[in-house]
Amino acid sequence: MAAFANPRARGQALRQLRRQLSPEHICTDEQAMRTASLDGARITHMPEALIRPAGDADIATVLRLANKHRVPITTRGAGSATTGATTPIRGGWVLDLSAWDDIRIDAVSGYAHVGAGAVNAKVNEAAERKGWFYPPDPSSKNYCTIGGNIACNAGGLRAAKYGVTRDYVVALEGFLPTGEPVKWGLPLKKFVSGYNLRDLWTGSEGTLGVITRATLRLIPKPETRTTFLAAYVDEARALRTVKSILKARMQPAILEFLDRQTVSCFLKKHAAAGTLTSLPFRIENIDTPPAMLLLELDGDAAQVRKLQREVKPLLSEKSVWLKHARSTEEAEALWNVRRKSSQAMFQLGDTKLNEDIVVPLDSQLPLLRYTLELKKKTGLATPTFGHAADGNFHVHVMFDWDDAGQRARAKESIDLIMHKVVELGGAITGEHGIGLAKSPYLRLQHTEAEIRAMQAIKDALDPNGILNPGKIFEPFDMWEQPRERSWRFRWDH
Ligand SMILES: Cc1cc2nc3c(=O)[nH]c(=O)nc-3n(C[C@H](O)[C@H](O)[C@H](O)COP(=O)(O)OP(=O)(O)OC[C@H]3O[C@@H](n4cnc5c(N)ncnc54)[C@H](O)[C@@H]3O)c2cc1C
Secondary structure: OOOOOOHHHHHHHHHHHHHHOOHHHEEOOHHHHHHOOOOOOOEOOOOOEEEOOOOHHHHHHHHHHHHHHOOOEEEEOOOOOOOOOOOOOOOOEEEEOOOOOOEEEEOOOOEEEEEOOOEHHHHHHHHHHOOEEOOOOOOOOOOOEHHHHHHHOOOOOOHHHHOOHHHHEEEEEEEOOOOOEEEEOOOOOOOOOOOOHHHHHOOOOOOOOEEEEEEEEOEEOOOEEEEEEEEEOOHHHHHHHHHHHHHOOOOOOEEEEEOHHHHHHHHHHHHHHOOHHHOOOOOOOOOOOOEEEEEEEEEOHHHHHHHHHHHHHHHHHOOOEEEEOOOHHHHHHHHHHHHHHHHHHHHHOOEEEEEEEEOOHHHHHHHHHHHHHHHHHHOOOOOEEEEHHHOEEEEEEEEOOOOHHHHHHHHHHHHHHHHHHHHOOOEOOOOOOOOOOOHHHHHHHOOHHHHHHHHHHHHHHOOOOOEOOOOOOOOOOHHHOOEOOOOOOOOOO
16 A cells, blocks of 8 residues: 655645645635545545646646655546545545536547546537537436546447447547656557557546546447337346347447336336326336336438338337337437436435446346345345446445445345356446445456556556555445435436
8 A cells, every 4th residue: 555645744745736836726625625525426535635727737736746745646527436436535635627628629530639527428519510429428428527438438328339438539648647748649540659558548547647638539420310118027028139139230329228126216206296197108007117128229311210120020029018209309208217217216215336237148137137136135126227238237226324234235235246247257347447336346356466467557657656546456345434415416317
């Protein structure tokens, strides 16, 4: 574990920083510090300062001082990580890059040149205005930043067809922990000079460097898209349908699965609000909810027409009903089932642990059966939805944090899920990363030799261990930590 400066030395370092940066870029007020103390995992630890750098020179100054005086640095975008990756667990200074949000589209090369703080959805909106498209679309796209996306190698709903963030990063600019500026790659179609540290930084959760700017690859915007929602008596029928669609090499842009527990939360929320009749489908009995598939096809118009003819019989073969949106408004109404179901889960408990595990495609059904077994064993709900075309499921465990019995059973559930996933040949995380929450399970996924190799890279690039310390490698016990009750973003996706 890295040795950091004691509180007195940190105070001195902060005073030195104040002499070198304009005062408006350093915040130490209670409200700013609370915001910087957590992310979506709600594990909190107060930093000693929140720094909003105005330019490259500020970042270089901050890092030089932090590295010299051994002050921990946690870089922050929107703070929407779900693993505690953004919590400054060793204190120190939080470097907030959310204001670095410039976006410039190069419509000839098909590139977006963006600041680290550019919001994901805004990058795609800017690209679409010029006929281009930025496919990675985490559900948090309306607020998460490109810097955070790159640091976590974020996925999203379209990943099975279009890939994840790493597939779109052409070049990065940023800083080493020493404060020296670096460029990994250039905005060129080809670049193979030296080691590829661009890909090494991507997915390294802010532990190897500070990303300030990125060049992202764009693809031509699909001409049209069309949306289906299908209901199935149970998970088995829905997942067998997924298999038939994949076997037929259909490549939907989106193929989302929702289990019966998830759909039940969505329906019960509507029932409580008296809005069941406003839904674009009828449910005979909300006590026997269906499992569902939400499918979106995209491409040029002729291609989409052909695919929709082919996919309809596959979707409907085992279904109770199938809805095909005829307009953007109808598509939005179908999409709401997926968008609103996550928030609706909070009727099952005040805490939602969202495990973004991945299993091989032929293990999807065994995994789903296991979540139901777990529910029986622990008595805690395990609503699950996910990106079925790439085996990336969000298994949620719902419970009340202040109930010690429920908390113990929630921990047991997570332990068992992680073991099961690895036993099935899967990954303990497919898009959220390790952060703090998954660090106790790193050794389940990796051998000691693999971890040693990763640690050697960390030690070589950040010898004083100042960048995002405490993450990934050090097993963290989140169950006894202080947690914020609420988080500044609403869980409405
Ligand atoms: C409702 C909800 C839905 C979500 N859905 C998805 C999803 O579908 N797919 C998915 O992949 N994720 C999803 N996430 C997780 C999260 O939104 C992503 O991990 C996102 O990439 C984080 O971006 P951010 O700007 O919030 O990063 P932050 O939370 O601020 O930071 C995340 C990590 O990146 C590091 N970091 C941030 N900026 C930089 C930088 N400039 N340089 C170096 N390191 C940096 C931080 O230190 C931290 O380790 C979801 C989260 C929520 C709350």
